[in-house]
Amino acid sequence: MRAVIQRVLEASVTVAGKREAEIGPGLLVLVGVEDADTDEDIAWLTAKIANLRIFGDSNGVMNLSVCDVSGEIIVVSQFTLHASTKKGNRPSYIKAARPEIAIPLYEQFVAELQLACGQTIQTGIFGADMKVALVNDGPVTIVIDTKNKE
Known part of the structure; x- marks a missing residue:
């Protein structure tokens, strides 16, 4: 699994002109699932994001997690995170899992992140053409790939 985590002041997801999700301060998490992902990847990634x-703490030092600050979270599926651009100019998405594999893993990821933080996680709509809006705070953007955890 690959995730792009952005600390935000606010974020929203709109599909077909309808606002599907909206948060205040917290995290926007873009997540891509690949064929090789397992329950272990989900457990590791949810723990990493939650913690x-x-x-910022009272001294302005980045020392607190989204759970510590009771921040909100939106998770958005994004298969393009697994784009390969090694050859030519058209990205290849061969490593991105097909929906029949990706959807259950994505839903499990959202459920486990919800348990880890003890709050409802908002989401976009898997596979939809989504308009994602955000105000990045910092900016703070972290990229995590479960295949690079060692």
Whole structure:
């Protein structure tokens, strides 16, 4: 699994002109699932995101997690995170999992992140043409790939 985590002041997801999700301060998490992903990848990534210390403490030092600050979270599926651009100019998405594999893993990821933070996680709509708006705070943007965890 690959995730792009952005600390935001606010974020929203709109599909076909309808606002599907909206948060205040917290995290926007773009997540891509590949064929090789497992339950272990989900567990590791949810723990990493829930405990990632990228929010300021009383001294302004990034020392608190999204759970510590009761921040909100939106998770958006994004298969293009697994784009390969090694050859030519058209990205290849061969490593991105097909929906029949990706959807259950994505839903499990959202459920486990919800348990880890003890709050409802908002989401976009898997496979939809989404308009994602955000105000990046910092900016703070972290990229995590479960295949590079060692």
